[in-house]
Each structure stands twice: as C-alpha cells, then as structure tokens.
Amino acid sequence: MKGIVKESFARGAALRRDLPDPRPGEGEVVVKVEAAAICGTDLHIYNWSPWAQARVKPPMVFGHEFAGKVVETGPYVRRFKTGDRVAGETHIACGECRQCLTGNAHNCENMKIIGVHTPGAFADYICIPETCGWHLDEALSYEEGACLEPMGVAMHGLEAARVGGKDIVILGAGPIGLMAVGIARAHGARRVIVSEPVQARLDAAGRWGATHTVRPDREDLKAVVMDVTSGAGADAVIDYSGSPRAIQAGFSLIRKGGTVVLVGLPSEPIVIDVSDSVIYKEAWITGVTGRTMYGTWLECQKVLDSGHFNIGQIIAARYPFNEFESAFEDAINGIPGKVILVP
Ligand SMILES: [Zn+2]
Ligand SMILES: [Zn+2]
Missing domain, CATH: 3.40.50.720 (NAD(P)-binding Rossmann-like Domain)
Incomplete structure (x- = not known):
C-alpha cells in the first residue's frame, strides 16, 4: 500500500508505495482510509519539532484524524463488520488502569496515540483496535468524518x-x-x-x-x-x-x-x-485533553443532528496523497479550517 511516512530525523516526509498491507490481530479492524485530516500534531511531526523528536520514532506512517470503511476484522471483534463506515478515535487506552476503570479512558495512564506511537492514517489502510472505531453517521461524508476527532x-x-x-x-x-x-x-x-x-x-x-x-x-x-x-x-x-x-x-x-x-x-x-x-x-x-470515550462523540452527534452546526464548513482544502507537500504548506501557513488528504 502507499502511505506518507516520516522517514528521517529531519523536516519533511515521503510518499512510499511499497508499505506492507496491515493485517488485523485480536480485537483489531483494518480500515480502508477514505479521508484524513492534518492536525497540529502532524505539523509538529512534519516540521520535526522538539515535541515530535521526544515522541516519534521514524520511519512511521503518521496522521490520526481519519474516516473510512472496515475491510477486515480480526478475531473477537464484536462491534464492527466488513463494510461498516467508521471515524477514528485517536486514543488507544489500556482498559486496565485506574483511569480506564473509572470511565476516564480518554486520559489513560498508559495512553498510546495513533499516528504518534503507532502507525497512522496517512495510508491506504490502517489497523486499529476496535475501541478506536466510531460508527460514522450515514449523513456524514468521509471527509466530514475525518473532522469528528478534532470537533470532539x-x-x-x-x-x-x-x-x-x-x-x-x-x-x-x-x-x-x-x-x-x-x-x-x-x-x-x-x-x-x-x-x-x-x-x-x-x-x-x-x-x-x-x-x-x-x-x-x-x-x-x-x-x-x-x-x-x-x-x-x-x-x-x-x-x-x-x-x-x-x-x-x-x-x-x-x-x-x-x-x-x-x-x-x-x-x-x-x-x-x-x-x-x-x-x-x-x-x-x-x-481538558482530547475527548471522552464516547460521551463527547455522542454530544457531537447531537449537535450535528440539530442542524445548527455544519461540520463540512471546516474543510478548507483537499489534496491527494501525492500532493501532500502542498497540503502541509497550506496548514503551516494557517489556512482557516482543515486540510484534508485523500488517498
Ligand atoms: Zn488531532
Ligand atoms: Zn488505561
């Protein structure tokens, strides 16, 4: 598959076309990415800021705001089946710590973040724990779905x-x-x-x-x-x-x-x-950090259903993966709204 990879310990990234297709393990689903949005975190990784240097280990596909379609499910997956439309929740919570056990999984003591600690969404496919999937409402496009995480x-x-x-x-x-x-x-x-x-x-x-x-x-x-x-x-x-x-x-x-x-x-x-x-x-x-899993997602859906909030308005530009450098320049230059990457 292809993907945008943080390859070296320097500014920039590279589009690779020879990445292995991910396979789902227990409790995991593979999602065909239909749209991914660029976040401030991705700009840190792209620019190789001190924040990124302390966390990211190249080479790795990055990106964490995404939506797509489930194409494969691993053993013991219960909430999703092939063909389901999903938006991605970035937090990979451990499910066992005090925070997770008290309904605060979004602030897990052993938190991992998609696209920072694990391979990300600027790729044709991403493998995620099913706990990082949110059923995408039929009324929302994939591009809008990619904006739900920051909306949260x-x-x-x-x-x-x-x-x-x-x-x-x-x-x-x-x-x-x-x-x-x-x-x-x-x-x-x-x-x-x-x-x-x-x-x-x-x-x-x-x-x-x-x-x-x-x-x-x-x-x-x-x-x-x-x-x-x-x-x-x-x-x-x-x-x-x-x-x-x-x-x-x-x-x-x-x-x-x-x-x-x-x-x-x-x-x-x-x-x-x-x-x-x-x-x-x-x-x-x-x-406040991130969004709660999944109370905030439900509140977002309520506002979207109200008709008083049009999430599509936030999309300022869209680029195919092979023009990712222009996409990052737009985001770095402070374009008002979200920049979307499409495989
Ligand atoms: Zn983000
Ligand atoms: Zn935890």
Whole structure:
C-alpha cells in the first residue's frame, strides 16, 4: 500500500508505495482510509519539532484524524463488520488502569496515540483496535468524518464551561477554535468573543457565528470584553491557542466566579497572578485533553443532528496523497479550517 511516512530525523516526509498491507490481530479492524485530516500534531511531526523528536520514532506512517470503511476484522471483534463506515478515535487506552476503570479512558495512564506511537492514517489502510472505531453517521461524508476527532476536542472544551446562555471568550481560531465557535452558538451561548491574530481565521470565526471578533495584536481585548459584558467580565474563557500570552491575558477576562478552560498546549510555563485572577475571583480552572470515550462523540452527534452546526464548513482544502507537500504548506501557513488528504 502507499502511505506518507516520516522517514528521517529531519523536516519533511515521503510518499512510499511499497508499505506492507496491515493485517488485523485480536480485537483489531483494518480500515480502508477514505479521508484524513492534518492536525497540529502532524505539523509538529512534519516540521520535526522538539515535541515530535521526544515522541516519534521514524520511519512511521503518521496522521490520526481519519474516516473510512472496515475491510477486515480480526478475531473477537464484536462491534464492527466488513463494510461498516467508521471515524477514528485517536486514543488507544489500556482498559486496565485506574483511569480506564473509572470511565476516564480518554486520559489513560498508559495512553498510546495513533499516528504518534503507532502507525497512522496517512495510508491506504490502517489497523486499529476496535475501541478506536466510531460508527460514522450515514449523513456524514468521509471527509466530514475525518473532522469528528478534532470537533470532539472543541466540544470537550465547551462541555467544561457549559456555555448555554453565557458570554464567553474563545482564544484562538485554528480549526478546533473555529468549530468551538460554531458549537458554542449551537449550544446557545449568548455572546461569543473570539480573539485571533490571523485575519483570515478571524474572518472565518465571524462566519461561524462569533458575535465579536478581536485582533489581539491591534485591539485591546480586555477593553472589548469589559465593554461587551458591561464591565463584569466573561462567564468563561476557553483557550484553544496554547499561546502563553493569550492564556496569561485570558485570566484577566473572566468575571468573578468565572471559568477558565485550557485546551491548547503551551510550549513553556506561564506566569499567572493567582491572587487577583484566581483567588479573589473564586475562579474555576479546568484542563481538558482530547475527548471522552464516547460521551463527547455522542454530544457531537447531537449537535450535528440539530442542524445548527455544519461540520463540512471546516474543510478548507483537499489534496491527494501525492500532493501532500502542498497540503502541509497550506496548514503551516494557517489556512482557516482543515486540510484534508485523500488517498
Ligand atoms: Zn488531532
Ligand atoms: Zn488505561
């Protein structure tokens, strides 16, 4: 089969056409990949960042946001049969640790991630444990199915802030932040203020239903938030940017008793005025990783069924595997939305 391989300990990747077809072991299914989306994690691997160097062992096919069709099932597989349409859940949980046994498999103590620790989805076929398959709704295309995993991250962050009826700030309008804007509106958030320095992404946030859009490099975000909320501050700030400066500023934007949800991963420690921003405000701070298995998937399906959220809008570009370099350039250059690769 063919696949996009991280071959060497340097920037870039290579398209290989001589990879062995995967065979399913016990409890595993082989999925014919119909569409895969490029994630920030894949950009780390492509660019060979320190984050990737500490985790990925070349040569390996990468990519983890995908949808496709089951073509083979291993022994003891119960939930899937050949021909089923599936979307991929990235977490490979151990099923035995304290986290897994208490309903928190998405935060397993022995977690492996598809496309980081095990062969990924930028290939004709991928072999996954059946626990990493989600039945793809008939109303969704494979390309939309490939966007469900990051949609789950957006949803999981919003679930922690219970945004219905509230005035919220979303920091960062990358693909996950953009989907969060749409979900927040579908969930009935009253005002959704989006802060994002890339103009094209900020414009997209407006199309997704942001009530206020702010360029933090040109405007005073805090002044806007205070103005919009009559001086009180936002009910919740949800960070999808991972930017230390954005997160630092974010704590000053919540009202007393407000909530800060941290989703984006900062690359360095952040200094926060805990007295004024947390203690005197009696603030709630929550970290969120991935999406729950499978509560968040069910919540995503509800929003999709509502008709108030069109996941297809997030697809900004699509490329065949043999043009993967252009696809990665689009994603690196901050195209507003998701870049899809099709075998
Ligand atoms: Zn991802
Ligand atoms: Zn576990």
